[in-house]
Structures are given as structure tokens and as C-alpha cells.
Amino acid sequence: MKEDEGWGTFLTGKAIPFRRNEPLSKYTTFKVGGPASYLVEPRTTDELASVVKKCRAEGERLYVLGGGSNLIVRDEGVNGIVIRTSSLKSFAEDGKGGFTVGCGYQLSQIVHESLDKGFSGLEALTGIPGSVGGAVRMNAGGKYGEIGGMVRSVEVIGDDGAPRILEAKELRFGYRSSNLKERVISSVTLRLGRESLEAARESYRKIMEEKRGAQPFGTSNAGCTFKNPPGGKAGRLIDEAGLKGAKIGRARVSELHANFLINEGGCSADDLLKLITQIQERVAEKSGVSLELEVVVW
Ligand code: EPU
Numbered sequence: 001m002k003e004d005e006g007w008g009t010f011l012t013g014k015a016i017p018f019r020r021n022e023p024l025s026k027y028t029t030f031k032v033g034g035p036a037s038y039l040v041e042p043r044t045t046d047e048l049a050s051v052v053k054k055c056r057a058e059g060e061r062l063y064v065l066g067g068g069s070n071l072i073v074r075d076e077g078v079n080g081i082v083i084r085t086s087s088l089k090s091f092a093e094d095g096k097g098g099f100t101v102g103c104g105y106q107l108s109q110i111v112h113e114s115l116d117k118g119f120s121g122l123e124a125l126t127g128i129p130g131s132v133g134g135a136v137r138m139n140a141g142g143k144y145g146e147i148g149g150m151v152r153s154v155e156v157i158g159d160d161g162a163p164r165i166l167e168a169k170e171l172r173f174g175y176r177s178s179n180l181k182e183r184v185i186s187s188v189t190l191r192l193g194r195e196s197l198e199a200a201r202e203s204y205r206k207i208m209e210e211k212r213g214a215q216p217f218g219t220s221n222a223g224c225t226f227k228n229p230p231g232g233k234a235g236r237l238i239d240e241a242g243l244k245g246a247k248i249g250r251a252r253v254s255e256l257h258a259n260f261l262i263n264e265g266g267c268s269a270d271d272l273l274k275l276i277t278q279i280q281e282r283v284a285e286k287s288g289v290s291l292e293l294e295v296v297v298w
Contacts, residue, residue, distance in 0.1 A: 009260035033073025036082035053161030066134030103133025121192040127211040148173025220263035235259035
């Protein structure tokens with residue numbers, strides 16, 4: 001870090017919660033990852049903005065940690081500022097058939113609550129972990145839909161610390177991608193429906209049941225490791241390469257869904273990264289396909 005001590009004084013002065021040299025393994029669903037120089041937990045958009053502004057002004061490395069559910073943090077950790085968004089959980093109906101939700105809201109929670117509040121649409125994202133901000137940044141989704149199509153606008157924090165609204169027409173969403181990758185998202189406004197609530201609730205139940213049967217729920221994993229290649233399925237390719245159950249150290253390929261890796265307990269980021277390389281090599285040999293990571297590596 002460039003101005004290591006200055007950050008402690010700055011954050012203490014502004015009363016923004018932070019921890020020094022905090023192990024990130026506590027905050028990732030894989031339960032791996034070394035320490036962050038500073039883990040900062042802003043509670044308001046203003047606090048978030050002041051941290052972003054200082055990072056940008058000083059050219060400090062800035063990482064945004066949402067639900068940590070699509071992330072491998074290396075064992076050596078990260079040298080820089082990690083903003084954890086979990087305290088940014090505002091919620092307000094927009095009066096236009098949708099609502100604005102803070103980036104740190106858990107996606108699974110808002111999927112559930114939106115049905116309770118009489119909104120339909122988000123049930124397509126049932127069973128997807130992570131935060132709303134993270135979900136929008138990577139256009140999280142599955143075969144029932146993606147979040148990108150439900151976004152009316154996004155509030156981002158500019159390099160000068162000023163919040164700015166990006167409307168749907170300025171946003172680009174692709175398969176597990178968006179043009180928000182370099183942005184710090186503070187909140188998201190979703191456009192939903194008010195109709196077919198009973199059908200939406202039924203669909204929620206069905207998707208949950210289907211996922212529980214097909215994915216290793218209750219284990220330490222980060223969902224699908226690789227993107228599906230054009231015209232193919234990463235899970236099937238890994239399975240056909242005979243890799244179900246393959247292990248390096250305490251990292252294992254799930255027997256239930258081969259695109260999921262599991263921390264069996266005490267696994268390192270290095271174990272996971274070695275297993276990833278082995279999978280990529282074996283699948284390339286067997287089928288000629290080069291698998292691209294869906295999980296993010298810090
Ligand atoms: N398959 C196998 N072996 C396996 C796993 C899958 O042969 O070990 C086959 C299945 O039989 C099926 C096909 O591969 O014919 C596709 O599998 P699945 O229906 O499970 O869907 P997926 O393409 O593997 C995608 C998303 C998931 C999402 C599901 C359900 C990606 C990379 N994955 O999985 O998202 O939950 O659809 O909607 O797009 C994630 O992004 O982290 C994630 C888990």
C-alpha cells in the first residue's frame with residue numbers, strides 16, 4: 001500500500017468501520033483467501049463515496065467484496081483496500097413497479113422478499129447466492145433468466161466520489177458479463193411485475209427443488225467455476241473428461257455437478273487454482289475446448 005498509515009487515520013476520522021490485515025477466508029463462500037491490508041465496511045453511500053474518492057486520488061488498489069460467492073482470493077491475500085458492501089442494504093419502492101436496493105443486499109434475500117412484497121420476476125434468480133451489486137456486475141443468472149434484463153438503472157460512484165445514475169440504455173449485459181466491471185455500484189433499481197404472483201411463488205419452489213437436486217448445496221463452493229463455452233456445457237465437458245471427484249489437496253470436483261469445486265475443509269486457494277489448471281488441461285486434451293473462468297481470482 002502506498003499510504004498505509006494514512007488510511008487508518010482517515011477511516012478512524014470518518015468513523016468508517018474497518019479492520020486491518022483481515023483474513024478474507026472469513027468472507028468468501030470457498031472459505032479461502034489471505035488477508036486484506038484494509039477491509040472497509042461503509043454503511044452509507046457517502047461513506048462508500050469517500051473511500052472510493054481517496055483510493056482513486058491516491059492510485060490505491062481497490063477491490064469490492066460483495067457476497068464473496070464467486071471469488072477465489074489467493075493465499076497471499078490482497079495488498080490494498082477491500083470494500084465489503086454487506087452493510088449497504090437500503091431498500092425503497094420506486095412507485096413505478098420496482099424498487100431500489102443497496103448493492104450489499106443479499107440476492108437470495110431480495111428474491112424471497114420481493115415475492116412477499118407482491119413483485120414477480122426475480123424468482124428466476126432463485127438459488128443464486130451473492131449480493132445484488134455483485135449479481136448485476138456479472139449479470140448473474142441461469143436457465144430461467146439473468147438479472148441484467150430486470151435492471152432499470154444503476155447508481156455508481158465516480159472516481160471523484162460523486163454518485164451517478166446509469167440508465168438501462170447505457171448498460172450492456174452479456175453472458176456473465178456487463179460494462180460495469182470497472183465500476184463501483186452503490187445501488188440498483190429493478191423493474192419487476194405485479195402479476196402472476198402465485199405462478200411466481202410456484203416457480204420459486206420448483207427452481208429451489210431442482211437446484212437442491214442438481215447442485216452441491218450446503219458445501220463450501222463458489223457455484224460454477226467455468227463459463228459455459230459457446231454451444232457447450234462446462235459441467236458436461238468436465239464430467240466427460242472423467243474428473244468428477246478429482247482432488248488436489250483438500251479441493252475436490254463435485255460428484256453432483258462437475259462445474260462446482262468444493263473445499264472439503266482446510267483447502268487453500270493454491271489447491272483450488274491447481275485443480276482449475278488440471279481441469280482446463282484435461283478438458284482441452286479430451287475435447288479441444290479451452291474453459292474460461294467464471295469465478296474471479298484476486
Ligand atoms: N451436466 C453433466 N455433468 C455434470 C453437470 C452437468 O453432464 O456434472 C450436464 C447436465 O446434465 C445438463 C448440462 O450439463 O445437460 C447443463 O447442466 P445444468 O442444467 O446444471 O446447467 P449449467 O449450464 O451447468 C447453468 C449456470 C448455473 C445455474 C444453472 C441452472 C453457468 C456456467 N452455469 O449451469 O449457474 O445455476 O445453469 O440455471 O452458466 C453459476 O453461475 O455459478 C451457476 C451455478
